[in-house]
Amino acid sequence: MKICKQCGRSLPDESFRAYKPRGKGIRHTKQGRNTICITCENLNANMAVLWKKQNKTEEEDAVLARAAEYYKKLVDTGLQPIGTYAKHVLGTAAPRRRASEQLLDVLDSSMQHLMDSEDKLLAEYNKLLQLTLTEEPDVYQNKLEKLMEQSMGPDNKVQPRYVDIFRKVAEKFDEYEDSYTW
Ligand SMILES: [Zn+2]
DSSP: OEEOTTTOOEEOGGGSOEEOOOSSOTTOOOOEEOSSOHHHHHHHHHHHHHHHOSSOOHHHHHHHHHHHHHHHHHHHTTOOOOSHHHHHHHTOSSOOOOHHHHHHHHHHHHHHHHHHHHHHHHHHHHHHHHOOOOSOHHHHHHHHHHHHHHTBOTTSSBOHHHHHHHHHHHHHHHHHHHHOOO
8 A cells, every 4th residue: 555645645555656667767666656646647648638728618717727726625634636736736847947948939920910911911911912802902002001101110111121012013003093094
């Protein structure tokens, strides 16, 4: 019999997963069994998966809340729950990430945002470039003007990366206006 250090139950040895020492460690550990029972181990693994899951349902949130209560209660009674989610709940999770890592995150997401909006504007220009012109020229000139405003830099000029495509679209619309019969 062996006592699970997480749930505190006294259980037969087979209720604890056997582990084999890795390689020939200097400590020459013998085959042993885990300190927590298989039931607890499975519970912890499931909680970790649930905790990391995106877009949890209400039910799943409720399960996590209940598990948090349970882990805290175990600690209160002198037991030692382990696992990723227990660590998180008990505030013993890994130390906070370094400031430089956090800065990298901020930079990455800012860069992504920049690239996304850049792509969006270029896509808009391309759309105008492909457009079959049938309506009055003003309609298109207005569209281009709006897009131009969005692609201006702090100096109130079209940013360099949009200049080429802006000129092409402007040329196309001007030609259309010139040849349009009112
Ligand atoms: Zn247990």
